[in-house]
Amino acid sequence: MYKFLKKLSIISIGLILLGTITFAEDTRILKFGDNLEFGSVKVGDSVTRDLILYNEGNATLNISKLRFHQRIQAVYAGDWSGAIEPGESQHISITFTPNEVKIYNGLLYVNSDRTNSGNYSRVLKGEGTPLDDTNCTKILTFGSHLKFGQVNIGETVTREITLYNKGTCPLTIEKFRFHDKIKDVFSGDFSGVIEVNGSKTATITFKPTENNRYSGLVYIQSDRTNGGEYSRALIGEGIDNNNLPVIALIGNYEVNITKDSAYSDAGATAIDDEDGDITSDINTTSNVDTSVIGTYEVRYNVKDSAGNIATEVVRTVRVIENTLPTSISGVITNFTTGTKLSNATVSVNGQETTTNAQGEYNLTNMAVSNRIVVSVSKDGYATNSEIASLSNTNQTVQDFNIALLPIAFTYELVDPTQEATIEVPNSPARLQLSANSLVQEDGSLPIGSIRILITPIDPTQDIDIMAGDMLTRNGANQLVPIESYGAVNIEMFDADNNPINLREGESATLRIPIFSRGGSIPNSIPLYYFDTTSGLWIEDGQATRNGDYYEGTVTRFTIWNADYLFDNVTINGCVEDTDGNLISNASIRLEGVNYNGQTYAYSNLNGQFDIIAKRDGNAILVAQKGVNTSSSKTITPSSDITLNECLVFGNSVQTQGLVAKLTWGSDPRDLDTHVVQEGGYHIYYSNKGDLNSPIYLAALDVDDTSSFGPEVFTAVAFPA
The missing domain is CATH 2.60.40.1120 (Carboxypeptidase-like, regulatory domain)
Known part of the structure; x- marks a missing residue:
């Protein structure tokens, strides 16, 4: 035997030497030293720091130029172009020469032919200080954002904004500048000096020209030295005298009430821009009959003194059977x-x-x-x-x-008015924000730093970690299942834990890591966001594949999913116990094995069910009622089918069994399930057991050997 093995080893070595040698692709990996801190420098003086560039690839890295952000390019200087060989580095001198007493923070970009993704910039930080070295500061602060409310078109409303100097030297205000999109409806100006610890009040006027909501920034230009805020949000709405009255429902749009109980409607309110509160004029009609089970409607209508009729509001009332507490x-x-x-x-x-x-x-x-x-x-x-x-x-x-899922990455955005790129470590996930794109719930700009929470979601680990039940509505308003290729959860909060979201009309660029159980991966894919009210996924935009991630634009911060509607078939089946008794109202679940998706159904009074599955997709089917779970079946349907056998519970659904599911990633290819009990009881891939056998009362329903899993063990009961 030893000689045979020795010969076999020599043959194996020969095969290896005859094989094809594959060389790795050229890589040009640009890495940096630390951000550059220049400290405090007197106006007109210069300080130099070294920026170090590294090539950690295996091919020559070519640097074409250095570029400074436009807001700091007047005070920072330095450039270099050339080649950096693999494993080598290059030192580049960067000079800071402040021309004003202020803080100069910004980015230095390095343009190159690098092959790696990630940051290609470094932060430069420096402060210009007075020549007399008195550490003079001019710190501009504001009052609150200005809200003008609803204003009739052509009329004017004014608000006051208070400017404060919290520095140690007098502060000069040069002028006000309004954002282009609001400069035609907001006006006001101020120039002058604000003494130390002093304040000045300026007037801003709002005069709407259209029936529209206006929101934008006023910028205060000054010789401030602080790097903090220099703008405030202005918010107002123009309305005309022909606006319709608005009805607001009190309570829920949908109400359930038990049969034969008294129904008391919560009512509604109505407001008109000219007549004010016209709630007493609402005309309410109702056909609710609590003696008869069914669905009813309560309708609300009103018109103002000018004859303008409000949009009708309808409440749905369902009369249901008397039930025990849920x-x-x-x-x-x-x-x-x-x-x-x-x-x-x-x-x-x-x-x-x-x-x-x-x-x-x-x-x-x-x-x-x-x-x-x-x-x-x-x-x-x-x-x-x-x-x-x-x-x-x-x-x-x-x-x-x-x-x-634990939060994967927390990022503090110090200045929410600036653009930002947030990259999740050890993941392709990335979020890019535009300047001034964030708002609070009331539409105003956030104040102070923002806490950004980003968590990639890998559905190959367990589809249950995805929110909801993987359903959306198609063009015919039908509920249909979707298949996921990965998702990212994005949440943002201010210092007081108030939610932050994107301003209306703004978007952010998101990269979603691709997670697949095999097969082809589409080059483009629809994006869906999770709606926490309906529990459905809502299609909104497209994403394009780039290597191991999808990239697209998103319009809000929530859970975003890269999904496809899959071609589906219907599986018809039944649920019973081991005595053949049909089980009603059991929850049926179908989970993809070679795709990331799942669907649900319930058995009817006759124990029958029908459930949607992906055409030609491999999936596991199982039923559950209360704490009890049935045997499972593996199916790969190419068309609508009816199962030959029912899913089976134990002798009674009052007898609690067990289902254990083992899942893992792409590596290793195979993990094994072993269930052992005293007396020689051992279920595994070579002895899968039998649900109907009194020896086992259990079985290894699914044995996976091709990565991810699952392996599924089902016990309707355990031997005494």
């Missing part, structure tokens, strides 16, 4: 570690609760609905939402467990 309960965990999370906030339609020390929550007395969005948030974790279902026959949902 509840949804479960455990909130850390997706990465499985740790149970305390003090997480769980909410449904404004009703909130907090998890206890064991991560448990319980929400009660909710209206029945087949789509209940359960949202979870906790400091340090990306928010997540899942879809529950409550009905007259299924009033309690237990073990509705939700996992949260």
Whole structure:
């Protein structure tokens, strides 16, 4: 045997020597030294620092030029062009010569033929100080943003803005400048000197010319030395006398009420720009009959003294059977570690609760609905939402467990008025923001630094970590499933934890890492964002593939998903226990094996169901009722099919079994599931067990050997 192995080794070496040698592609990897700090320099003096460039690639790196951001190019100087050989570096002198008493911070860009992505710039920081070395400062601060409210077209409203000098030397205000998009409707000016610790008040006038909402910046030009804010947001709305009155509903647009109970409508309010409050003039019609189960409408209409009729508002009222109190309960965990999370906030339609020390929550007395969005948030974790279902026959949902991903990267944006590029370490994920693109909920510019939370989502690890149930509406307004190639969760907050979002009309550029279970990856793909109200994914834009990421523009900060509507077929099946009793109202779940998607359905009174699957996609099908889970089936349907056998629970759905699912990444290709019990009980890939055998009462339903998983073990019960 030894001689045979020895010969085999020699043959193997010979095969290796005869193989093809493949050379790596040329790489030109540009790396930098640290940002350059020049400190405080007297006006007119010069200080020089060295910028170090490194080539960590295997081919010659060519530097074409250095470029300074336009706001600092007058005071920073330095240039170099040439080649840097692999493993070598180049020192370049950068000179700072301030011409005013102020702070000069900005970017130096290095243009080259580098092949690596990531930053290609460095921050330069310096401050010009007075010649007399008195450390004189001129610090300009403001009052609040100015809100003018609704103003009739052609009329004027004024607001005052107060300017403060918090420095140690007199501050000179030169003039006001209004952004181009608002300069025709906002006006005002001021010039003069503000003494130390003094203030001056200026008047801003708003005179709208159109029926439109106006929002923009006024810039105060001065000889300030601080690098802080120098603009304020101006917000106003122009209206005309022919505006329609507006009806606002009190309470929810959809209401559920039990049969034979008294219905008391919450009503509505109405406001007119000329007549004021005309709530008493609202005409309300209702056909609600609580003695008969059904769907009804309450309609609200009103007109003002000029005869302008408001848009009708309708409330939907559903009369349902008397039911027992409803509840949804479960455990909130850390997706990465499985740790149970305390003090997480769980909410449904404004009703909130907090998890206890064991991560448990319980929400009660909710209206029945087949789509209940359960949202979870906790400091340090990306928010997540899942879809529950409550009905007259299924009033309690237990073990509705939700996992949260830890925040991948937190970035502090010190100046929200400036453009920014945020890159997530060890990930292609990246977010690019334009200057002055961020707003608070009321539409005003944010004040102070912004906390940006970015978390890439890998659906190949577990599709359950994706928010919702992977459904969207198609052109025919039908609910249809989508397949994910990766997602990114973006959240932003100011210092007071108030949410920050994109200004209307603005967009940001987002890179989403690609995660695939194999097969072809599309070069372009639709973008979807998660709507926390409906629990659906909403299509909004396109993204283009570039290597290992998709890049596209987004219009809000939420969860963004790179998805496709897949070609689907219908799977018909049934659910029963081992005695052949059909099981109604069981939740049916189908999860992709070679694609990132899932769909849901419920069994009817006869234990039958139909569920959508991806055509020619490999998927696992399983049923659940309460804490019990059925056996699973693996299918690869090319057309509509009816399963030959039902999904099987234990002898009774009151007998709790177990389903264990093992998933992993692309490497290694194979992991194995082993279930061992005393007395020789051992289920694994060579002995998969049998659900109907009294020896096992369990089986390894799915054994995967091609990366990702899953491997699925099902036990309807365990031997005594």
